Amino acid sequence: MSWLMVVGFCFQIKGTVFAVDASGAYVDVTAKSTAYLPLQEACIHRIKHIQEAGIVPGLREEFVVIGENEVDDSLILSLKAIEFDLAWDRCRQLKAEDAVVKGKIVNGNKGGLVAEVEGLKGFVPFSHISAKLSGEELIEKELPLKFVEVVEEESRLILSHRKAAADSQGQLGIGSVVTGTVQSLKPYGAFVDIGGISGLLHVSQISHDRITDIATVLQPGDILKVMVLSHDRERGRVSLSTKKLEPTPGDMIRNPKLVFEKAEEMAQTFRQRIAQAEAMARADIFRFQPESGLTLSNEGILGPLSSELPAEGVDLSEVPPAEEDL
Template sequence: MACLTNQFVGLKCPRILRTRNKNLGNPIIIHTKQKIVCKATSVGTTNAQTRERLKLKEMFEEAYERCRIAPMEGVGFTVEDFHSALEKYDFDSDMGTKVKGTVFKVDANGALVDITAKSSAYLPVEEASIHNIKHVEEAGIFPGFREEFVIIGKNEADDSVVLSLRSIQYDIAWERCRQLQDEDVVVKGKVVGANKGGVVALVEGLHGFVPFSQIFSKSTAEELLEKELPLKFVEVDQEQTRVILSNRKAMADSQTQLGIGSVVLGTVQSLKPYGAFIDIGGINGLLHVSQISHDRVSDITTIFQPGDTLKVMILSHDRERGRVSLSTKKLEPTPGDMIRNPKLVFEKAEEMAQTFRQRIAQAEAMARADLLKFHPESGLTLNSDGILGPLTSGLPAEGLDLSETFPAEES
């Protein structure tokens, strides 16, 4: 027992605290040594967090000092590089400069355009097209639309620029008109206005002037308004913004395509006691009452009405006077079909016209053979097609029907 006691000499036992549970009334024993250990662990955790915070603070202070003293140290992209990159996206905002842009928003007055610049750009609706439109969408302009624009102004209030498509389209239209003039092409122009000297026609988006002296028909300006006319360019001067057009030159060119015996589609324009005036592609031809049918026509209004579409055959063509004589009589399979069954006449029109042309060719061959017979010194020879040399000046190039004598036509 003495030996066991000696082993614990110098040892201190922890105090035991007693407390009582208020609910149960039993004492609870707590060893103070365990409590001390828990406090020590808490203090150790708090010290580690403090050290971490101090370390982070030192890092931030070092970074701040480094940025203040040498901000570009270790950075591969310098300030010069940054300014150089900006210059690549900078552009000349002077008037007339062309820039590429993409529409990203449209509104009632125009469209906002991204031109990859420091400032925004705006396309007003009046500058969106060469034609008069009320909304940019009428010109096919929607978000995502990409095109080349031209700068026509600048808004000092917000440093934005004003763009135009209309100016570019005008330059293209002038170039197109010059090309059409060089090629001597017939174009269609809509009459949109008039003055005491002539009418104004819209061609390729440009307003051209057609003097009354250059209009083929005797129609008034009011009658021509909103109608399309075949036209040719007489003068195209962009510097003077002047376009002069001629309907007569276009009509003369179109009339050269009208061959005797050819079948064309026409529209009845007006009716007179002596016949019907037929529009055949801008040319006004006369279908005389005697050339409607082999049977007698007492009242032309029982057969035609203004606006009717029909097939007619070219009988003659006076290019100098601009007169074209037409016939449906020559297209009748049997006499009187135009009165009884006009639909059949139109169905057989090409077939009957071919027969008519063959008769003309035969008559020409006979006439040339007679000419060779009485004038052997002429040197004309008959080829395999029955054609003898050139026609005399007294015969039209398309031939002449010598088998019938056409009744006189009233003018």
């Protein structure tokens, strides 16, 4: 079917779909002739069949008139034009909220990557990619992204993975459990993608049991739960562990599913131990710093210094000497 796009011709009109074929849909718009919705104008996403966009006989919808058929002057309709406007509005809103979104990498060039977000194509410059992967490795993968520029008039949509990763890094507290995907294996450990950030799961932190060949436990593409052991923001290094999540030593080798099911519970226990150790360390500091105004009782309770000391002080001659260790 030959049809003509007319610049400045666009306006909205309501219509009811009454028939579909391989190339599009016929729409009753109560005009002198039938209007037509071409397949390529049915959806903001690329589809092979009109039904994939929910276009079926009986559907009543608001369409945009974008042209007319050269043969019989019938109207040419679009739903994609409406979806594009909504997508740009959504991107502007997300930028204003400084939100992190998921974008699928669909292409790349020497300057960066092309990502699909909200149905629109955006550009991610290589200077805004923080993952230690080449452009080819990222094709067809999803990355967390933030909006840098949203200019509909110039069809300019600039995105940043680096800014989104910085947000995620701020949430990587020691002892927190995150879900990641194994990227690659090395003799010394596995690199795991945790929301666009690459963390190292060292071979010694996979299990309490000794592992001689990592490939017998993990494979690239495996999805697993890991606990954050350390996070060096300046160097961008994250150390991970599944060993700390094992209910019993060796579970990561024998029953990794159980490890992931119990991950939060085991991590909570780990965090409690860390908190107790920090509390004891603080108590030791106060114990040897009377000027703080606090002291520990015989029961280990932290409180103010006792006011029952004699005004003239303590006679040190009455204090027995310390026994020397043999």
